[in-house]
Amino acid sequence: MVNLDITRILNRVNEKSPTGIDRVELEYAKHALKSGYFFCYQKGNELFGAPRYLAEIAVNYLNSRWETGSEENSEVEEKISAWKKTLRGNPTPKPNATVKFLREIKEKSFKDRLELVKKEKDYIKKTVPNIPTSIAGLFVASFPGFVLKKFEPKVKVAPAAGVHWNKVFDNVWYLNVGHTGLEKKNLFKYLKSSPNIKVALYLHDLLPMTHPHLFVEGTDETHKVRMDNMSEYSDIIIANSYYTKSKFEELYGKDTVEAVLEIGSQHNIEESKPARAEVKRSGFVSLGTVEPRKNYVWLAQAWDDFCTKNPNIVNNEKLTIFGKIGWLKPKELALLKSITERGHVQIISGASDSVVESTLSSARAYMTAAEVEGWGMPLAESLSYGTPVIATDVAAHREVTRNIASFFEFNDTQGFNEHVKKFYIDAEYSTILDEITNYAPWSWESHFSRLDDYLKRA
Structure with missing residues (x-):
């Protein structure tokens, strides 16, 4: 039996548009509903069984909201919030009076600490009986942090960990496909120590570790904790690409990733073939959060410069x-x-899938200038719609497009311009469009068939 972690979905149910990981989790939740999986939700370091009706509500709502851009429905979030309030787990151990006192005075000024210590003569006598109270009190007031360290290990509060779900099944898979909560060492340590639970985790990327300059400061440290826990506590690791697999195994050892299950495409190029010749293509499209990792500032500059120099072409x-x-x-x-x-450039936030699909399927090409990627879902979607791709020549881009794209070197303006010009020459553009018909989209059906096979055999 499989328990799919839907914490991310339930916590992000009213996001107007999804991230790539959100899309993956939603597809997994759909598959879980069809396949009779169970569902679970993280609260602190504990896992609670999530009711099927709640998963169905969330999946149906997000399907509609993200596909059509429908308005937010507060009732859905209220139902989820009401259910969360019913969760009751293991009580967390409380720190003793000594630790509470030291924690309290630690944050105060020396004068205030001295006054509080004077009021705690009995405590001081018990703590250091062989030292005069006046001297011992002065020491505690001066160095509360040092004294606290002496007491903390003895009464260290370990966050409660546990599992509260259907215990009928002897062998259960815990499946997490969104990196959600992977930093919670106590939770995964507990899962690993449970004889009837196996842990399967989906690996999206190691980019905050391998390319920390592209992320907010400190993201690399958090991600390293996640990856360390993934390596130590999983029974199966599944990666989204062979590139991601290779990067993980460089850091954590050969054959640590069980399988590569590529992210499926929503659309099939066969559906586009009859209408392809009738599509009047215009403009370029790119998808993703505008941040350093996507290199959008450079891309916008390069395209803007091309437009300025070639107004009659554009x-x-x-x-x-x-x-x-x-x-x-x-x-x-x-x-x-x-x-x-x-x-020359427009940025649209919160667009529905239908708007994105309409624009993408009639675009002259999809563009990406990313320095690195773990996969590249929009590239696969673009090719599935019959829309060509202009992309930086990085491993994941080659993998996801099966080498059917116009590649340029990272931040190579000249190479970028040369490719864009080809897309305005009818004969060359026609050849590019013909080449796309050889593209075989990645399939969710194949993805889940292989997933279920791995889980049965493990």
Whole structure:
């Protein structure tokens, strides 16, 4: 029996548009409903069984919300919140009076600490009986942190860990496909120590560790904890690409990743073939949060520069970036704003899947200038719609497109411009479109068939 962790879905149920990981979790939740999986939810370091009706409500709601951009339904979130309030787990051990006292005075000024210590003469006598109270009190007031360290190990509070779900089945898989809570060592240590529970985890990337300069400071440290726990406490690790698998195994050892299950595409190129010749293609598209990892500032600059130098070729076509503004430096934000004001680039946040699909399926090409990726879901989707791809020449991009893309070197403006020009030459563009018909989309059906096979055999 499989218990799918849907913590991320239940916590993000009213997000207007999904991230890549959100999409993966939603597909897994759909498969889980069809396959009779159970569901679970994290609260602190404990796992609670989540009712099927709640999973169905969340999945149906998100399907509709993300597909059509429907309005937020507060009733869904209220139902989920009401259920969360019913969860009762293991009580967390309480620190004793000594530790509470030392923690309290530690944050105060020396004068206030001295006053509080004077009021605790009995405590001081018990703590250091062979030292005069006046001297011992002065020491405690001066160095409360040092004294606290002496007491903390003896009364260290370990966050409660446990599992509260259907115990009927002897052998259960715990399946987490979103990196959710992987930093919770106590939870995964508990799961690993349970004889009837096996842990299967889906690995999306190691980018915060391998490319920390592309993330908010400190993200690499948190991600390292997640990856360390994944390595130590999983029974099966499944990666989204052979690139991601290789990076994990460079750090944690050969053959630590059981399998590669590529992320499926929503669309099949066969459906596009009859109408392909009739599509009037215009403009370029890119998808993803506007942040350093996606290199959107460079991409916007490069495209803007191309438009300025080739106004008769471009003929007012735009680069449309579907994604919210993430963390950028003030200088980068100002530059991006000035580029969008010139009209060659537009950034649209919170667009529905139907709007994205319509724009993407009629675009001249999809563009990405990312320095690195773990996979590249939008590239696969674009090719599945019959839309060509212009992408940086990185391993994951080659893998996800099966080498059917126009590749340029990272931050190579000249190489980028040369590719874009080809997309405005009818004969060359027609050849590019014909090549796409050889693209075989990644399938969710195959993904889940292989998943279930791995779980049965393990």
